[in-house]
Amino acid sequence: MRVxxxxxxxxxxxxxxxxxxxxxxxxxxxxxxxxxxRIEDTDLERSKKEYLDEILDSMQWLGLQWDELYKQSxxxxxxxxxxxxxxxxxxxxKDGEAIILxxxxxxxxxxxxxRRGETSPPADLDANKAADGGPLQIxxxxxxxxxxxxxxxxxxxxxxxxxxxxxxxxxxxCVVDDALMEISCVIRGEDHISNTPKQLALYHSxxxxxxxxxxxxxxxxxxxxxxxxxxxxxxxxEYRKMGFLPEAVVNYLMLLGWSxxxxxxxxxxxxxxxxxxxxxINKAGAxxxxxxxxxxxxxxxxxxxxxxxxxxxxxxxxxxGWADENFDSAKLENIVNLFKARMTTLQDFFYWGxxxxxxxxxxxxxxxxxxxxxxxxxxxxxxxxxLREIPEFNAASAESVFRELVAKLGIASSELVHPxxxxxxxxxxxxxxxxxxxxxxxxxxVKRLSETVFHG
RNA sequence: GACCCCAUCGUCUAGCCUGGUCAGGACACGAGCUUUUCAAGCUCGCAGCGCGGGUUCAAAUCCCGCUGGGGUCACCA
Numbered sequence: 001m002r003v004x005x006x007x008x009x010x011x012x013x014x015x016x017x018x019x020x021x022x023x024x025x026x027x028x029x030x031x032x033x034x035x036x037x038r039i040e041d042t043d044l045e046r047s048k049k050e051y052l053d054e055i056l057d058s059m060q061w062l063g064l065q066w067d068e069l070y071k072q073s074x075x076x077x078x079x080x081x082x083x084x085x086x087x088x089x090x091x092x093x094k095d096g097e098a099i100i101l102x103x104x105x106x107x108x109x110x111x112x113x114x115r116r117g118e119t120s121p122p123a124d125l126d127a128n129k130a131a132d133g134g135p136l137q138i139x140x141x142x143x144x145x146x147x148x149x150x151x152x153x154x155x156x157x158x159x160x161x162x163x164x165x166x167x168x169x170x171x172x173x174c175v176v177d178d179a180l181m182e183i184s185c186v187i188r189g190e191d192h193i194s195n196t197p198k199q200l201a202l203y204h205s206x207x208x209x210x211x212x213x214x215x216x217x218x219x220x221x222x223x224x225x226x227x228x229x230x231x232x233x234x235x236x237x238e239y240r241k242m243g244f245l246p247e248a249v250v251n252y253l254m255l256l257g258w259s260x261x262x263x264x265x266x267x268x269x270x271x272x273x274x275x276x277x278x279x280x281i282n283k284a285g286a287x288x289x290x291x292x293x294x295x296x297x298x299x300x301x302x303x304x305x306x307x308x309x310x311x312x313x314x315x316x317x318x319x320x321g322w323a324d325e326n327f328d329s330a331k332l333e334n335i336v337n338l339f340k341a342r343m344t345t346l347q348d349f350f351y352w353g354x355x356x357x358x359x360x361x362x363x364x365x366x367x368x369x370x371x372x373x374x375x376x377x378x379x380x381x382x383x384x385x386x387l388r389e390i391p392e393f394n395a396a397s398a399e400s401v402f403r404e405l406v407a408k409l410g411i412a413s414s415e416l417v418h419p420x421x422x423x424x425x426x427x428x429x430x431x432x433x434x435x436x437x438x439x440x441x442x443x444x445x446v447k448r449l450s451e452t453v454f455h456g
Numbered sequence: 457g458a459c460c461c462c463a464u465c466g467u468c469u470a471g472c473c474u475g476g477u478c479a480g481g482a483c484a485c486g487a488g489c490u491u492u493u494c495a496a497g498c499u500c501g502c503a504g505c506g507c508g509g510g511u512u513c514a515a516a517u518c519c520c521g522c523u524g525g526g527g528u529c530a531c532c533a
């Protein structure tokens with residue numbers, strides 16, 4: 001069993017392409033087959049090395065490792081050879097330098113494959129008569145996802161095989177390669193359905209046995225239309241930059257048009273592979289939902305080891321100049337644990353954690369107005385003094401000192417909790433105050449309390 | 457426009473093949489619990505078979521039509 005993903009390096013890998021790649025990859029991995037990556041760079045003008053690099057990089061980031069890699073630009077002599085063969089057999093003709101397939105050449109034999117155990121009876125071309133009694137040639141195939149799809153062969157025009165510049169056209173290179181690479185099932189986007197009858201005609205003319213076909217529904221934008229850059233990110237690399245984990249992106253993508261069937265949303269890849277079946281892929285297009293992706297990502301962050309998150313965060317921390325490679329791992333883990341439950345993406349860490357890396361802190365203006373307007377200098381001073389004397393500074397000891405003071409002053413704890421949080425973190429919301437103090441450390445906590453300025 | 461494909465809560469989906477379980481789950485949304493805040497977590501709730509015809513004792517499920525959505529109509533891939 002062999003499948004392929006065939007991107008064209010005329011742009012980066014977008015989220016729809018990633019899903020096509022994912023389904024191919026999952027099918028191969030679940031069937032013990034081979035996953036081939038074929039770069040369709042026949043358009044010399046538009047293909048760019050930087051796009052190729054970005055595609056390969058995105059694939060690797062997503063964990064979609066390929067077993068074989070081909071570039072069509074390395075295979076031009078092969079396409080030329082087959083075009084010559086068709087020319088020699090009078091199945092194609094020349095128009096200037098271009099080589100064109102005669103579509104008057106069929107009979108076309110409809111390829112058939114199976115779905116849910118049932119086999120369509122082989123179509124008898126002679127039996128297909130048009131209303132006027134003339135022959136009606138039908139091209140049809142049994143799509144693994146959609147069932148039988150039928151086209152009228154007479155509507156298909158002669159096709160260019162080799163362009164005037166000597167490069168092959170998409171369909172020609174695609175058919176030659178899928179045949180020579182012994183692809184057993186072509187899994188691709190629905191936008192290729194109307195290419196399929198042309199390609200089937202090509203298989204026939206070349207004397208190749210066609211593969212099975214499975215046409216995936218398309219991913220649509222949040223508002224239902226075509227997915228576009230205007231309405232959110234389309235490139236896989238953008239999701240990486242936004243702080244999504246590849247496992248979460250993959251998990252979300254597989255749920256778009258497919259379901260493991262047991263009411264599970266967070267799916268381990270091993271489970272997904274065990275339950276994977278092309279037949280269970282949906283026929284209808286699915287709207288992309290950033291919100292659900294974010295929820296899945298937050299779930300993955302929660303279940304990822306803190307040490308692993310630290311490893312992912314370190315380079316980003318270094319990039320910002322917040323912490324170099326010498327920054328203590330245990331400390332970093334404590335910090336990550338403080339925010340883990342409230343991170344939707346990796347990037348959220350920098351929003352929540354800023355006060356731990358940047359000095360002096362920036363105090364949110366609204367938080368200042370709301371909590372630092374009333375003068376609490378006296379209480380802050382007392383609190384600072386008492387915290388300073390704690391021999392073993394941690395969340396529990398800080399809390400008991402805090403509670404004692406509040407009781408002694410006869411004020412509600414919330415009257416002091418909120419101003420202190422703003423003083424320490426610059427924000428009016430965040431993790432528990434005493435956990436925050438513990439992670440900040442005694443010295444910085446005391447220092448920030450003493451340096452707080454109140455505006456009345 | 458022509459051709460092709462598709463249609464279950466706002467969204468992603470289970471159920472459809474092999475008609476008969478209050479149409480199940482998740483995101484989002486709402487309420488409550490928890491609580492020093494905001495999240496997280498837990499509990500509960502809101503919400504759907506596009507419409508019209510058939511077939512049948514019985515239709516989300518099978519058939520037809522309509523409507524709606526999507527895709528393709530290149531010497532781009």
